[in-house]
Amino acid sequence: MPLIDLVLGDFFWRALIGGLGVALVAGPLGCFVVWRRMAYFGDTLAHSALLGVALGFLLQTSVNLAIALTCVALAILLVLLGRSRALATDTLLGILAHSTLAIGLVALSFMPDVRVDLTGYLFGDLLAMSRNDLAWIYGGAAVVLVLLCWLWRGLLMSTIHEELARVEGVPVERLRLALMLMFSLVIAVAMKIVGVLLITALLIIPAATARRMARGPEHMVLLAVIIGMIAVSGGLTLSWHFNSPAGPSVVVTAFLMFVLTYSLIRQQQQ
Numbered sequence: 037m038p039l040i041d042l043v044l045g046d047f048f049w050r051a052l053i054g055g056l057g058v059a060l061v062a063g064p065l066g067c068f069v070v071w072r073r074m075a076y077f078g079d080t081l082a083h084s085a086l087l088g089v090a091l092g093f094l095l096q097t098s099v100n101l102a103i104a105l106t107c108v109a110l111a112i113l114l115v116l117l118g119r120s121r122a123l124a125t126d127t128l129l130g131i132l133a134h135s136t137l138a139i140g141l142v143a144l145s146f147m148p149d150v151r152v153d154l155t156g157y158l159f160g161d162l163l164a165m166s167r168n169d170l171a172w173i174y175g176g177a178a179v180v181l182v183l184l185c186w187l188w189r190g191l192l193m194s195t196i197h198e199e200l201a202r203v204e205g206v207p208v209e210r211l212r213l214a215l216m217l218m219f220s221l222v223i224a225v226a227m228k229i230v231g232v233l234l235i236t237a238l239l240i241i242p243a244a245t246a247r248r249m250a251r252g253p254e255h256m257v258l259l260a261v262i263i264g265m266i267a268v269s270g271g272l273t274l275s276w277h278f279n280s281p282a283g284p285s286v287v288v289t290a291f292l293m294f295v296l297t298y299s300l301i302r303q304q305q306q
Contacts, residue, residue, distance in 0.1 A: 050165040051282065052272055054173050058226045058238070059264030061177040064184050064257045065222055066243035066264075068215060069236075071195045076126060077114070077216070078236040080133040081223050084110040085232050086140035088224070089157055093150045094143065100172050103227060107220030110136065115213050137232070160231035160283025162272070176225040180218045187214060192253060229268075230283035241290040242267060245297050263293055 069078055085103045092102030110132065117128055144152055156164065184191070194201040194208045202208055226235050242264040243256070250256030270293075271286030 047163055047165070048272070048276065050167070050170060051162045052269065054165040054170050055162060055229055055268035055272065055286065056265050057170070057173040057177050058222075058229045059242070059268050060261055061180050061222055062226060062239050063242055063246075063261030063264050065180065065215075065218060066239040066241075066260055067246070067253070067257050068191065068195065069219075069239050070243045070247060074219075075236060075240055076129045076133075078219060078223070078239055080114065080129045080136075081107050081110060081216075081219055082227075082232050082235040083133040084136035084140075085223055085227050085235075086157060087136045087143070088140075089152065090140045090143035090147075093147060093152065100169075100224060104176075104221060104224035106136075107223050108217055111216035111220045112213070115209075115216060156231070157227065158231045158233050159281060160227070160229050160234060160286075162229050162282035162286070163275070173225045176221045180221055183214065183218055187211060191215060230286060234283055234287050237287045238264065238267075238290065241287070241294050245290070245294040248297060248301050263290070267293060 069075055084106055088103030088106030089099055091106060092099035095102065114128070114132065117123070118125060123131075141154075144150070144154070190201070190206045190211050191214075193204065193206050194211050198208055222239075223235050226238065230238050243260040245263050246256045246259035250259055267290035268286050270289035272282060274280055274285040274289065275282040
């Protein structure tokens with residue numbers, strides 16, 4: 037039996053490979069979440085993913101594809117509604133986040149013939165990773181990383197000083213939309229790892245941990261990726277030894293690293 041078949045045939049190795057793939061792409065995007073203070077945007081897109089689950093079962097299509105398309109549609113809607121200024125941004129995000137989550141839950145309740153593991157979708161089911169899930173994760177990660185490399189300079193300029201970026205001719209609105217679409221794709225593929233309620237934590241915590249140690253934007257991205265990968269590996273190890281849920285264990289590990297890092301830095305500064 038080839039080595040790759042032997043590795044992918046084991047559920048633990050599939051979970052680890054999938055988790056590392058998510059950490060690889062969540063690190064760079066998480067840095068933009070922290071820099072742009074977009075945590076609530078991530079929450080809103082993550083909550084809408086459950087509506088995508090309901091639509092996937094209703095239309096009898098790929099759930100992953102339905103989640104991705106739902107998140108993309110909501111990202112475009114957020115950008116369009118944000119331009120109108122009819123509502124404050126935080127109000128708009130609060131309405132859409134909880135409404136899409138509620139609509140998804142209600143829609144699933146009207147499908148009694150469909151058995152849905154809501155706990156898995158809400159909190160992740162990392163150990164149930166399949167080869168198809170791995171293809172989604174690494175395919176989505178490749179698309180997002182290529183786009184980030186291509187748009188890096190413009191995204192960084194518009195993040196540091198939006199008005200100056202406009203003067204320099206940077207297409208700020210299009211870059212904001214592109215960033216939202218990349219968030220949508222990452223949330224769609226990461227949902228299997230940590231679930232709807234914990235996706236934003238996996239985006240924010242490694243990036244926030246890396247921020248205090250980084251010497252520049254690129255260094256922060258690299259550190260966020262490494263911290264995310266350590267969190268995935270540590271969370272899976274905790275889950276294996278203590279029979280705890282894998283997704284939340286990953287987030288707990290990331291949080292412990294955040295607390296430890298900030299405590300050590302604070303002690304050094306005193």
